[in-house]
Amino acid sequence: MTTKLLLGDEALAQGALDAGLSGAYAYPGTPSTEITEYIQRSVRAENLDVHCRWSTNEKVALEEAIGMSYAGKRAMVSMKHVGLNVAADPFINAAIAGANGGLLVSVADDPSMHSSQNEQDSRLYTDLALVPCLEPSNQQEAYDAPAYAFDLSEQMNIPVLIRLTTRLAHSRSVVKLGQTRGKNKLAPPRDRNQYILLPTNARGSYLDLIARQPQLLAESEHSPFNRYEDGPDKTRGIIASGIGYNYVQEVYNGACTHPLLKISQYPIPVKQVQRLFAECEEVILFEEGYPYIEAKIRGLLGDRDATIRGRLDGTITRTGELNPDIVARALALPQSDGLTNPSILVPRPPALCPGCPHADTYRALNAAMDRFPQGRVFSDIGCYTLGALPPHEAIDTCIEMGASITMAKGASDAGLAPAVAVIGDSTFTHSGMTGLLDCVAEDAHVTIIILDNLTVAMTGGQESNATNRLAAICSGLGVSKEHIKTIIPLPKHHDENVRIIGEEIAYEGTSVIIAVRECVQTLRRHARKGGAK
Amino acid sequence: MKKDIILAGVGGQGLLSIAAVIGEAALKSGLLIKQAEVHGMAQRGGVVQSHVRLSDKPIYSDLIKAGSADLILATEPLEALRYLTFLKEGGMVVANSVPFKNVDPYPGEEEIRARFETLPHHLLIDAIAIAKEAGSALCANMVVLGAGSPFVGIPDDALCAAIKQVFSGKDKKIIETNLKGFSLGREASLDATGTN
Ligand SMILES: Cc1ncc(C[n+]2csc(CCOP(=O)(O)OP(=O)(O)O)c2C)c(N)n1
Ligand code: SF4
Numbered sequence: 001m002t003t004k005l006l007l008g009d010e011a012l013a014q015g016a017l018d019a020g021l022s023g024a025y026a027y028p029g030t031p032s033t034e035i036t037e038y039i040q041r042s043v044r045a046e047n048l049d050v051h052c053r054w055s056t057n058e059k060v061a062l063e064e065a066i067g068m069s070y071a072g073k074r075a076m077v078s079m080k081h082v083g084l085n086v087a088a089d090p091f092i093n094a095a096i097a098g099a100n101g102g103l104l105v106s107v108a109d110d111p112s113m114h115s116s117q118n119e120q121d122s123r124l125y126t127d128l129a130l131v132p133c134l135e136p137s138n139q140q141e142a143y144d145a146p147a148y149a150f151d152l153s154e155q156m157n158i159p160v161l162i163r164l165t166t167r168l169a170h171s172r173s174v175v176k177l178g179q180t181r182g183k184n185k186l187a188p189p190r191d192r193n194q195y196i197l198l199p200t201n202a203r204g205s206y207l208d209l210i211a212r213q214p215q216l217l218a219e220s221e222h223s224p225f226n227r228y229e230d231g232p233d234k235t236r237g238i239i240a241s242g243i244g245y246n247y248v249q250e251v252y253n254g255a256c257t258h259p260l261l262k263i264s265q266y267p268i269p270v271k272q273v274q275r276l277f278a279e280c281e282e283v284i285l286f287e288e289g290y291p292y293i294e295a296k297i298r299g300l301l302g303d304r305d306a307t308i309r310g311r312l313d314g315t316i317t318r319t320g321e322l323n324p325d326i327v328a329r330a331l332a333l334p335q336s337d338g339l340t341n342p343s344i345l346v347p348r349p350p351a352l353c354p355g356c357p358h359a360d361t362y363r364a365l366n367a368a369m370d371r372f373p374q375g376r377v378f379s380d381i382g383c384y385t386l387g388a389l390p391p392h393e394a395i396d397t398c399i400e401m402g403a404s405i406t407m408a409k410g411a412s413d414a415g416l417a418p419a420v421a422v423i424g425d426s427t428f429t430h431s432g433m434t435g436l437l438d439c440v441a442e443d444a445h446v447t448i449i450i451l452d453n454l455t456v457a458m459t460g461g462q463e464s465n466a467t468n469r470l471a472a473i474c475s476g477l478g479v480s481k482e483h484i485k486t487i488i489p490l491p492k493h494h495d496e497n498v499r500i501i502g503e504e505i506a507y508e509g510t511s512v513i514i515a516v517r518e519c520v521q522t523l524r525r526h527a528r529k530g531g532a533k
Numbered sequence: 534m535k536k537d538i539i540l541a542g543v544g545g546q547g548l549l550s551i552a553a554v555i556g557e558a559a560l561k562s563g564l565l566i567k568q569a570e571v572h573g574m575a576q577r578g579g580v581v582q583s584h585v586r587l588s589d590k591p592i593y594s595d596l597i598k599a600g601s602a603d604l605i606l607a608t609e610p611l612e613a614l615r616y617l618t619f620l621k622e623g624g625m626v627v628a629n630s631v632p633f634k635n636v637d638p639y640p641g642e643e644e645i646r647a648r649f650e651t652l653p654h655h656l657l658i659d660a661i662a663i664a665k666e667a668g669s670a671l672c673a674n675m676v677v678l679g680a681g682s683p684f685v686g687i688p689d690d691a692l693c694a695a696i697k698q699v700f701s702g703k704d705k706k707i708i709e710t711n712l713k714g715f716s717l718g719r720e721a722s723l724d725a726t727g728t729n
Binding site: 351 | 543556557560565566567568569570571578579580584591592593594595596597598599600601602611612614615616617618619620621622635636638639640641644645648652
């Protein structure tokens with residue numbers, strides 16, 4: 001038997017590879033990135049010729065995966081939780097069309113927002129799409145999930161969501177590998193209407209999706225991922241989903257005295273929940289993320305006989321991830337506090353690396369903006385968001401990927417001038433290009449600075465589909481050639497860069513400045529690989 | 534056998550290599566392991582931390598409970614102090630004494646030392662100086678691992694084998710420097726704590 005020490009992300013990737021994966025599609029995003037990076041390094045993936053290049057954003061990644069599933073092959077798309085917002089349109093509509101080859105949507109949520117702007121819970125999307133969901137509680141289940149989910153997807157003709165959370169995604173443990181199976185043969189659907197969601201077709205498919213719900217529930221009731229573990233002390237019953245189950249096991253040292261319902265497959269296994277409520281005086285829920293199961297159990301009228309404990313009644317903190325201490329406290333188990341941290345501790349906020357090209361661009365931008373004190377800088381998501389912090393304090397906004405150019409345009413429409421947008425190369429191709437087209441269509445007074453560090457740096461230096469294509473894209477979208485400028489963000493070009501940025505800001509139409517210099521981290525890595533001294 | 538270890542440091546100090554070596558050695562020694570890591574938002578200079586749990590019995594939680602870590606192993610002194618709430622009574626703190634000052638104001642080195650002095654079991658070593666002696670400041674992380682190795686609960690030859698394994702893609706010279714760093718760190722630790 002082969003065993004491997006794997007991150008939750010890697011276990012999921014290995015599980016998908018061993019289960020006959022033909023195509024992995026993804027856009028990077030913490031904590032999901034290692035799923036695809038593992039497949040890209042995998043010898044098995046290479047031998048089997050599994051597709052595993054980065055896509056330009058989550059929406060196109062999911063659509064590519066749907067195409068592979070259409071062709072009859074097993075496909076998996078991976079992303080972080082907010083990526084599913086970008087991919088929500090194909091996600092919900094793919095559920096109506098169905099799955100031909102097995103189709104898995106692997107999403108890594110980030111409760112506590114370790115590296116995200118929110119802690120949305122992907123399980124809520126399954127209510128919109130009416131699809132089943134697996135939520136592995138440990139690395140072994142993360143490995144086992146894809147094979148099971150591919151079969152479920154193919155048998156039930158439906159995409160399956162696999163939900164990981166940060167702690168599982170980024171924690172390593174020993175995983176036992178199982179049997180491997182080959183890839184599916186090319187087999188496009190026989191029914192040529194299946195994937196044509198004209199209303200006349202879609203209405204029938206939607207009814208069919210609804211008709212399959214009882215069977216999906218039955219699969220959950222009998223799933224190997226869900227388990228009712230009886231216990232002698234019925235004063236309390238426990239529901240623990242996903243990684244929450246581990247914390248309960250930890251605080252009881254593997255010998256929980258109360259009935260314990262482990263949930264790792266959805267729809268929620270209703271019969272097992274009913275049994276727990278029938279047998280126990282009160283029920284406490286541990287969910288990593290939103291109180292999703294808890295809210296459903298409480299329903300609109302709430303907890304009328306006051307038997308439910310969880311995040312909604314304050315027993316457990318409403319926000320943030322769980323940990324064994326939170327779980328022990330909620331169960332009133334004895335705890336040790338450890339020593340107190342010294343008062344001399346200071347935070348160590350993240351900062352741009354020494355020599356980072358973004359820092360030089362911000363220095364030039366700040367100098368150019370001195371002349372325009374009424375102006376605002378609309379930024380985006382990437383390493384360059386750190387320009388919000390001292391010493392630069394160069395940007396005014398960061399909402400979600402792509403919102404720099406579009407917000408700058410809206411503010412400019414409102415009369416704010418100058419409106420400057422700052423966006424990374426990968427973010428620009430992810431979701432900035434469409435906003436630029438809007439600017440061009442109205443020749444809006446917006447100055448766009450594309451920070452081209454030739455990589456997706458924030459998530460660890462993946463290849464950027466924007467590399468060497470930016471000037472052509474901007475000119476193709478209709479930005480006039482005289483207002484596409486390239487600068488090199490280095491201290492020696494500072495004065496020149498300040499002048500160019502100042503001129504373009506003063507120009508009352510749409511202009512683009514591309515600041516090109518490689519990220520110092522990837523530069524170092526490339527130098528090492530190339531054997532340069 | 535059961536060891537809960539907090540690894541602490543700053544991005545770029547090679548903390549995750551320490552975790553990888555312990556993980557590999559534990560795997561080869563037939564131990565069960567859970568190792569959770571948090572990468573800071575930034576690539577360099579942010580806080581990096583990892584929970585390493587080793588046991589011969591099943592381990593459930595990926596995270597260590599407050600007040601239950603046997604060892605805090607840190608590549609930076611201030612970072613070691615950040616996790617004292619995890620340390621159990623009688624637990625050991627091993628840290629590199631050389632501060633990484635990328636915040637202003639950084640606490641006074643005297644204050645940091647004073648806090649260490651209040652810990653019943655601690656060891657501060659100049660991992661940079663020892664690493665240079667081994668051949669390169671870059672192996673300071675392995676010096677720290679060496680210094681912590683008497684408290685990790687895995688034989689040092691298993692750790693050395695794991696260093697070779699983890700760095701197997703690298704130059705022979707780099708592997709040797711890392712092994713040297715590890716053994717100099719270990720010697721410094723055994724001398725100072727009299728564990729030998
Ligand atoms: C919808 C969505 N997908 C993915 C991410 C994760 N993410 C944050 S920034 C970023 C890309 C940054 O690349 P780039 O724009 O080139 O800027 P850099 O970090 O290189 O400066 C990614 C993938 C996210 N925050 N939101
Ligand atoms: S990783 Fe690259 S882009 Fe990000 S801060 Fe460092 S040098 Fe800048």
